[in-house]
Amino acid sequence: MAKSEIKKDIFWVGAVDWNVRNFHGHTYSTSRGTTYNSYLILDEKIALVDTVYGPFAQEMIRRIKEVIDPAKIDYIVVNHVETDHSGALPEILKLCPKARLMGTAKCREGLEKHYYGKWDFQTVKTGDKLNLGKKTLSFIEAPMVHWPDSMFTYCPQEKLLLPNDAFGQHYATAERFDDEVDNAVLMEEATKYYANILWPLGSIILGKIGEVQKMNIPIDMIAPSHGIIWRRDPAEIINAYLSWAKNQTVPKAVIVYETMWGATAKMAERIAQGISDSNIQVKLFDIVVSDRTEIIKEMLNAKGFVIGSSTHDNDMLPTIAAFLEFLKGSKPRERLACAFGSYGWAGGATKEIEGIMKEAGIELAQAGIGVKYTPSEEELNLCYEFGKEFAGKILQEKLSA
Amino acid sequence: MNKYRCTVCGYVYDPAAGDPTQGVKPGTAFENLPDTWVCPECGVGKDMFEKM
Numbered sequence: 001m002a003k004s005e006i007k008k009d010i011f012w013v014g015a016v017d018w019n020v021r022n023f024h025g026h027t028y029s030t031s032r033g034t035t036y037n038s039y040l041i042l043d044e045k046i047a048l049v050d051t052v053y054g055p056f057a058q059e060m061i062r063r064i065k066e067v068i069d070p071a072k073i074d075y076i077v078v079n080h081v082e083t084d085h086s087g088a089l090p091e092i093l094k095l096c097p098k099a100r101l102m103g104t105a106k107c108r109e110g111l112e113k114h115y116y117g118k119w120d121f122q123t124v125k126t127g128d129k130l131n132l133g134k135k136t137l138s139f140i141e142a143p144m145v146h147w148p149d150s151m152f153t154y155c156p157q158e159k160l161l162l163p164n165d166a167f168g169q170h171y172a173t174a175e176r177f178d179d180e181v182d183n184a185v186l187m188e189e190a191t192k193y194y195a196n197i198l199w200p201l202g203s204i205i206l207g208k209i210g211e212v213q214k215m216n217i218p219i220d221m222i223a224p225s226h227g228i229i230w231r232r233d234p235a236e237i238i239n240a241y242l243s244w245a246k247n248q249t250v251p252k253a254v255i256v257y258e259t260m261w262g263a264t265a266k267m268a269e270r271i272a273q274g275i276s277d278s279n280i281q282v283k284l285f286d287i288v289v290s291d292r293t294e295i296i297k298e299m300l301n302a303k304g305f306v307i308g309s310s311t312h313d314n315d316m317l318p319t320i321a322a323f324l325e326f327l328k329g330s331k332p333r334e335r336l337a338c339a340f341g342s343y344g345w346a347g348g349a350t351k352e353i354e355g356i357m358k359e360a361g362i363e364l365a366q367a368g369i370g371v372k373y374t375p376s377e378e379e380l381n382l383c384y385e386f387g388k389e390f391a392g393k394i395l396q397e398k399l400s401a
Numbered sequence: 402m403n404k405y406r407c408t409v410c411g412y413v414y415d416p417a418a419g420d421p422t423q424g425v426k427p428g429t430a431f432e433n434l435p436d437t438w439v440c441p442e443c444g445v446g447k448d449m450f451e452k453m
Contacts, residue, residue, distance in 0.1 A: 143445055144409050144443050148410075148444045207448075
């Protein structure tokens with residue numbers, strides 16, 4: 001079998017974007033690049049499942065040509081309308097003008113609003129099947145995993161699930177399978193992907209995984225639209241998704257702060273010491289020099305969030321404010337939080353942080369701590385005790401869970 | 402009759418307006434929507450809605 005043949009007569013014909021460092025505009029830092037995965041299925045009828053980001057159309061077309069003449073493609077399954085998977089459609093359709101597109105009703109609407117083309121499109125629903133000859137493709141609508149148009153495609157003969165963005169990772173590699181790469185790196189990227197893209201959709205994901213499990217369909221390979229294909233033990237990534245979707249956490253605190261002249265940083269470090277001395281895992285980030293994508297990944301399994309800012313114009317500083325807006329959109333559930341910061345006169349940052357935490361549905365575990373100007377040694381000891389108190393709350397939650 | 406909000410995308414079901422995209426007549430209470438009804442914006446089911 002050719003290296004790109006992931007199952008008998010099923011080929012990976014995607015593209016590797018080694019150098020992309022920011023994704024979705026600047027909402028996701030892809031420090032390890034990404035791939036756009038497209039799959040070509042050969043049978044009496046030939047189907048292409050998903051395409052790639054527009055600028056990579058020629059790379060996909062070259063890979064298709066290594067297998068067949070693109071003119072022979074009968075169907076293009078569009079699991080997801082987002083441009084990193086549909087962007088190459090206009091180019092590939094020039095080479096296979098008879099190909100019929102298949103997708104959900106929302107996909108049809110979405111494609112029209114992206115490309116304004118007159119394309120042959122067949123709307124499919126959950127349970128619909130496409131017979132290719134020996135193989136069939138069946139479709140499972142998956143609205144809001146992660147867009148309204150999202151859909152999974154399943155090939156029962158090959159026990160292969162093609163869930164598009166679900167179970168993906170932004171991870172550029174020459175290898176295609178999980179057993180060919182470092183598992184720790186792979187899981188780190190899968191975690192980062194879930195945290196930054198899917199976190200707010202946990203309840204939908206739980207429902208969808210439950211629905212697929214009830215269908216009782218055997219799955220021995222999950223081939224997502226980004227990154228590595230899962231074949232060693234697909235249950236492992238499914239179980240990880242279930243755990244994240246249920247908001248399961250570990251006794252861990254993530255401290256994120258912004259500081260003007262270093263006073264809030266001093267407080268942060270002493271709070272971290274108090275947490276760590278209570279045998280709770282702690283991570284500390286100065287938001288201004290840190291990668292937001294990385295911080296959100298660390299927060300996914302953390303029970304506690306500790307947010308700090310100096311006061312500026314009676315409010316928190318702008319970079320931490322933007323970070324909290326993003327965090328609010330992630331809709332974290334069953335978390336504990338507290339706030340801290342240095343101020344000069346009236347203060348205000350701590351209150352503002354607490355306000356946005358409440359809005360985000362995050363429980364405030366204890367009153368915030370503020371220090372005027374530069375903290376004295378005595379005040380730093382109070383910060384240490386503040387950290388210990390918060391660690392105690394995390395432990396208490398763990399024991400009662 | 403209460404309005405209901407989709408907790409996923411924020412769409413508001415207004416019983417006074419119904420949902421013509423799925424053949425739901427104006428004046429239909431949220432409770433009386435069929436179980437097959439989905440959010441017209443994002444496609445999730447009735448269970449994802451909360452009373453406003």
